[in-house]
Amino acid sequence: MLQQALDASDVIGRWDYDVPNDRVYADALVALVFNLDPAEAAAGTSLDAFRAGVHPDDRERFAREIKQSTETGLCCTFEYRVCSADGVVRWVLDRGRIALDKAGRPQRGSGVLIDITQSRLNDQEESSHLASQGQHPLERAAEHCLAARKALHELPEPLLHRMSDMLLLEVGRALAKLSDHRRRSEMN
Numbered sequence: 001m002l003q004q005a006l007d008a009s010d011v012i013g014r015w016d017y018d019v020p021n022d023r024v025y026a027d028a029l030v031a032l033v034f035n036l037d038p039a040e041a042a043a044g045t046s047l048d049a050f051r052a053g054v055h056p057d058d059r060e061r062f063a064r065e066i067k068q069s070t071e072t073g074l075c076c077t078f079e080y081r082v083c084s085a086d087g088v089v090r091w092v093l094d095r096g097r098i099a100l101d102k103a104g105r106p107q108r109g110s111g112v113l114i115d116i117t118q119s120r121l122n123d124q125e126e127s128s129h130l131a132s133q134g135q136h137p138l139e140r141a142a143e144h145c146l147a148a149r150k151a152l153h154e155l156p157e158p159l160l161h162r163m164s165d166m167l168l169l170e171v172g173r174a175l176a177k178l179s180d181h182r183r184r185s186e187m188n
Helices: 004-009 028-033 038-043 045-050 056-072 137-152 160-188
Strands: 012-017 023-026 076-083 089-100 106-115
Touching: 004 137, 012 028, 012 089, 012 160, 023 038, 023 045, 028 038, 028 106, 038 089, 045 056, 056 076, 056 089, 089 137, 106 137, 106 160, 137 160
Parallel strands: none
Antiparallel strands: 012 023, 012 106, 076 089, 089 106
């Protein structure tokens, strides 16, 4: 059933991170991809619970990327493997940002998770960062979408919330295609 849901769309779902309270909130598919109970993920669980679902070879890099994003507040885009509830190892593209307060302390983060397993089947390399941030217009657009989503979610407008989430998911899909195109270009 998990595979059918993922096959229906490359986008797995979105996540939100309450940094000071160490609570990650995620959609049901995101939870299952990390081998977590969907109800627990919806209610909020620790970052360590999600880290446990990351492939052992990618956990250190996963932690390093999250740490860097919490220190800088810059947009973070990276690929890694997860060990999902159905026993399948999947590749995901994770794109998000951690917002800092005026004193530079990490507060909240949000992002999207995209299944890129299909595009990685023939790729033998370890996960690597996308090209330098901000160079491609699509990468810049993703950063602006995250900022717009944050601002819109301060308003009591559910339609705008859904529309900003949909835009972010579509930009995430386009980023996954860009990543795949870059890998293929490097192969030739």
